[in-house]
Amino acid sequence: MIGNYPLHLAILVLLWGYIYTSWALMGRLGLVSFGHGAFMGIGAYTVVMLWNHFGLSPWLGGLAALAFTALVALLIGYPCFRFRIVGHYFALVTLALSEVARLVIVALRDQTGGSLGATPNGALREGATISLGALQFSSKEVWLAVVFAFWLGGLWVWRTVDRSMGRLALQAISEEEEAAASVGIHVTRAKLRITLVSALMTCAGGILYAQYQLYVNPDTVSGIAISLQMVFGVIAGGMFVMLGPTVGAAFTLLLAEGLRLAWGNRFPALDSTIYGLMLVLFIIYMPKGILGAALDALRKR
Amino acid sequence: MEVFDIFLLEAILNGLLLGGLLALLSLGLNLVFGVIDVVWICYAELIMCGMYSVYYLHVQYHWPLALAMLAAIALGALLGLTLHQFVIRPVLRAEPINQLLVTGGVLFFLQAAATLAFGIEFKNLGVTLPSVRLGEMSFSAARLLAFAVALTGMIALYFFLSRTYLGTAIRAISQDRAIMPLMGVSPARIFGITSALGGALAGLAACLLVLQYDVHPAIGLSFGPIVFLICVLGGLGNMLGGFIAAFVFAQFIAVGGFFFHLEWGYVLAFVFFIVVMFWRPQGILGK
Numbered sequence: 001m002i003g004n005y006p007l008h009l010a011i012l013v014l015l016w017g018y019i020y021t022s023w024a025l026m027g028r029l030g031l032v033s034f035g036h037g038a039f040m041g042i043g044a045y046t047v048v049m050l051w052n053h054f055g056l057s058p059w060l061g062g063l064a065a066l067a068f069t070a071l072v073a074l075l076i077g078y079p080c081f082r083f084r085i086v087g088h089y090f091a092l093v094t095l096a097l098s099e100v101a102r103l104v105i106v107a108l109r110d111q112t113g114g115s116l117g118a119t120p121n122g123a124l125r126e127g128a129t130i131s132l133g134a135l136q137f138s139s140k141e142v143w144l145a146v147v148f149a150f151w152l153g154g155l156w157v158w159r160t161v162d163r164s165m166g167r168l169a170l171q172a173i174s175e176e177e178e179a180a181a182s183v184g185i186h187v188t189r190a191k192l193r194i195t196l197v198s199a200l201m202t203c204a205g206g207i208l209y210a211q212y213q214l215y216v217n218p219d220t221v222s223g224i225a226i227s228l229q230m231v232f233g234v235i236a237g238g239m240f241v242m243l244g245p246t247v248g249a250a251f252t253l254l255l256a257e258g259l260r261l262a263w264g265n266r267f268p269a270l271d272s273t274i275y276g277l278m279l280v281l282f283i284i285y286m287p288k289g290i291l292g293a294a295l296d297a298l299r300k301r
Numbered sequence: 302m303e304v305f306d307i308f309l310l311e312a313i314l315n316g317l318l319l320g321g322l323l324a325l326l327s328l329g330l331n332l333v334f335g336v337i338d339v340v341w342i343c344y345a346e347l348i349m350c351g352m353y354s355v356y357y358l359h360v361q362y363h364w365p366l367a368l369a370m371l372a373a374i375a376l377g378a379l380l381g382l383t384l385h386q387f388v389i390r391p392v393l394r395a396e397p398i399n400q401l402l403v404t405g406g407v408l409f410f411l412q413a414a415a416t417l418a419f420g421i422e423f424k425n426l427g428v429t430l431p432s433v434r435l436g437e438m439s440f441s442a443a444r445l446l447a448f449a450v451a452l453t454g455m456i457a458l459y460f461f462l463s464r465t466y467l468g469t470a471i472r473a474i475s476q477d478r479a480i481m482p483l484m485g486v487s488p489a490r491i492f493g494i495t496s497a498l499g500g501a502l503a504g505l506a507a508c509l510l511v512l513q514y515d516v517h518p519a520i521g522l523s524f525g526p527i528v529f530l531i532c533v534l535g536g537l538g539n540m541l542g543g544f545i546a547a548f549v550f551a552q553f554i555a556v557g558g559f560f561f562h563l564e565w566g567y568v569l570a571f572v573f574f575i576v577v578m579f580w581r582p583q584g585i586l587g588k
Contacts, residue, residue: 032398079579087397088340092533093578096571099526103571107564224526228405235402269416269518276410283403284391 007140009257013250014147015208016233020245021154022201023230025161026194028239030086030174034227035076035094038101039199041222042069043206045105045112048120048216051134053111058120058135062207066200072097073199074192081188081195084177095224102223117217120210135211143212150208151246154201158242161194170194232279238289247291309559311438316555318444320548322509325451326524327531327543328458329502333381335538336475336495339389339400343408345525347384347500349415351377351507352516356424366428374504381500382493389496408521415518423515430512447509454505455544471495475538527567530574536584546585550574 023036046065050056056064076097079085085093106114123134130137137143161167169190172180181187210216219225237248256271263270286293330344341347351373358369388407392400430442462468470486471494482488514520531550535542550570557566577585 030398032402076575083579083582085578085582088401088537089533089578089582091398091401092340092529093575095526096530096574100568100571100575103564103568107562107568224522228409231402232406232409267417268421269413272413273410273417276406276408276413279406279409280388280403283399283406284388287395287399 004140007144009253011140011143011147011212013246013253014144014151015205015212016249016253017246018147018151018154019202019205019209020230020233020237020249021151021158021242022198022205024234024239024245025158025201026198027231027234029167029170029194031191031195032087032091032231033094033195033198034091034224034231035097036199036202036230037098037222037224037227038072038094039069039202040206040209040226041098041101041105041218042072043203044210044216044221045118047207048118048210049111051120052118057133058207058211059133062135062204065203065207069199069203070196073196077192077195077199078188081191086177095227098222098224098227102218105218105222112218115218117215117220119215122214136214147208147212150204155242157197157201161197162242166190166193232275234289235287236275236279236282236289238292238295240288241291241295244289244291248289251290307436307438309556311440312555312559313552314438315440315444316552317548318440318448319555320551321448321451322444322506323527323531323551324544324547325447325454325502325509326506326528327535327547328455328540329499329506330528330532331535331538331540331543332458332502333495333499334532335540336471337385337389337393337492338397338478338538339393340404340529340532340537341384341499342401342404342525342529343384343411343521344499344503345521345528346408346411346415347377347380347503348507348510349516349518349521350380350411351504352511352514352520353415353419353424355508355511356426356516360424360427370508373507374501377504377507378497378501381496381498381503384500385493385496390492408525412518412521419518421518423517425515426511428512441513443509443512447513450505450509454502455540458502458540467494527570530571534574534577534584536586539584539586542584542586 019036019040023033026033043062043065046068047058047061050061050064051058076094080090080093105112109115112118120134120136123131123136124138125131129139130142137146169180169185172183172185173187173190177187206221209221233248233252234245235248236251237246238244252275255275259267259271259274282289288296326345326348330341334340354373354376355366355369358364358372359366364372384404384407388403389400392403430446432439432441433445460468462472470481470491473484474481474486474488474491478488481491510524527550531546532543534550535544535546553570553573554563554566557569559566
C-alpha cells in the first residue's frame with residue numbers, strides 16, 4: 001500500500017497535468033488563452049450546483065457542463081477568430097471571460113455560496129467508499145485510476161491532433177494567418193475546432209477537480225489567478241512537447257510541497273516567490289521550458 | 302414617485318469620480334505600450350508596491366504623508382526602470398506573446414514576494430478623509446482628490462509630451478521605431494525614460510488608491526484586469542481612447558452596481574468589453 005499523501009500528490013500531478021495539457025493544445029499553436037479558468041469554473045460549478053439544488057447526478061450534470069462550456073467557447077471563439085482577434089488582444093479578451101465567470105459565481109452567492117465556496121452534498125453512506133451515481137469516491141486509489149485514465153486520454157488527444165492535417169493548418173495559421181487563408185485553410189473553423197476540444201477537456205478537468213476535492217471556490221476554480229496558473233505551469237514544463245505540461249504540473253507541485261516540508265509553514269509564499277522568479281528567467285532564457293530544454297540538450301550530445 | 306432618483310445621480314457622479322481614477326491608472330500602461338509596444342501585465346502589482354511603501358513609510362517609520370507619497374512615486378519610477386532593464390530588454394526581440402507572459406511572471410513574483418514580506422493581512426493607512434455633502438448626496442473626499450489629481454496628471458503629461466524636446470522624442474519613437482535612431486534619438490534611453498515615467502504614474506496612482514483602499518498582496522488582481530480592459534477598449538497605446546473608455550467602464554460599474562449588486566456592475570462592464578471587441582477589435586479610438 002502506498003501512503004495517502006504520495007497518492008494525493010500523484011493524483012494532483014496527473015489531474016493538473018491533464019488540465020495543463022488541455023490548455024497547451026491551444027497555447028502551443030499561438031492561441032494563448034487567459035480564459036481557461038472560466039471553462040474549469042463552469043465544469044466545477046455546474047456539476048456541484050445541479051447536484052446540490054436539483055439532486056441531478058454528476059454524470060448528467062457533467063453533460064450539462066460540457067454543453068454549457070461548448071456554448072461559451074463558441075460564443076467567445078467564433079467572433080474572436082472571425083474578426084481576427086489574435087495575440088495580445090486574444091489573451092486580454094479571454095482574460096475578461098475568466099473574470100466574468102468568477103464574478104458571476106460570486107454574484108450568485110445565494111445559490112453558489114459566493115466567495116466562501118460550496119461543498120457537494122455527501123452521498124457516501126456509512127461504510128461505503130464508492131458512490132458511482134454521485135461520482136464520489138473516498139478511496140484515493142480509485143481517484144488515481146480515474147485521473148490517470150483522463151491524463152492518458154489527454155495525451156492521446158495531443159498525439160491525434162499532432163498527426164492530423166488540422167495541426168499543420170493551425171501551425172501555418174500561427175505563423176502567418178493571411179498566407180494560410182490564401183492557400184485555402186479555413187482559419188476560423190480550424191481555430192474553433194481546437195478551441196472547442198481544449199475547452200471541453202478543461203471543463204472535464206474542472207468536474208474531476210470538484211468531485212475529488214469535494215469543495216469548490218470561485219478563486220480556486222475560476223478567475224484570472226487560475227488561468228495564469230495554467231499558462232505558467234505549461235511554460236515552466238514546456239509548451240511544445242507532449243509531456244511538457246505534465247512536467248510543469250509535477251515541477252510546480254513538488255516545488256511547493258518540497259519547500260513546505262523543508263521549512264514548514266514559516267514562509268507561506270516562499271514557493272510562489274521562487275516560482276515567479278524562475279518563470280521570468282524561464283521565459284527570458286529558456287522559452288521551451290524544462291522538458292523542452294532538456295530534450296534539446298540531449299539532442300546536442 | 303419621483304421622476305429623477307437622487308441616488309441614481311449620486312451613483313452616476315461617483316462613477317465619474319471612479320472614471321478619473323481609472324483613467325489615471327490606464328495612463329501609465331498606455332504610455333508604456335504606445336512607446337515600447339509591451340503590455341505590463343504586472344502594472345497593478347507595481348501600484349501595490351507603491352501602496353505598501355506609502356503605508357510602511359507613513360505608519361511604521363512616521364514619515365510625513367506627503368514625503369512618503371513622493372518616495373512612493375520615486376520608487377515607482379525606479380521599479381519601472383528596473384523592470385525594463387532586467388525583464389523587458391532581454392525579450393524585446395522575442396515573440397510578442399513572450400513579452401506579455403514575462404510580465405505575467407513578474408506579477409506572480411511580486412504578489413508572492415509581498416505575501417512573504419508583508420503577510421496577507423489588510424493594511425490600512427489610518428488616514429480618513431471626510432466625505433463631502435452636496436444636497437442629499439455625499440462623496441468621499443479621497444475620491445474627489447483622486448479625480449482632481451488624475452486630471453492634473455493627465456494634463457501635465459499631455460503638455461510634457463507635446464511641448465518638451467523629450468516628450469516629442471517619445472512621441473516620435475512611438476510612431477516610427479526604425480527611423481528615430483537615424484535622427485539622433487537613442488531608443489534605449491527613451492525606453493528607459495518612458496518606463497520610469499510609467500512606473501512613476503503607477504506610484505502616483507498608488508498614493509491615491511492607498512487613501513481609499515486597504516493594501517494586501519492580492520489587491521492588484523482586484524483592479525488590474527479592469528485597467529487592461531480599459532486600455533484595450535480605448536485602443537492600446539491611445540491615451541485619449543483609454544481616457545474615454547475609463548469613464549464608460551466606470552459608469553457601467555457604478556450604475557450597474559446601483560441597480561443590481563456590485564459584482565453585476567463588473568460583469569456588465571466585462572461583457573460590454575467583449576462585445577465591443579468583436580465590433581472594433583482595435584479599440585474605440587484605435588487605428
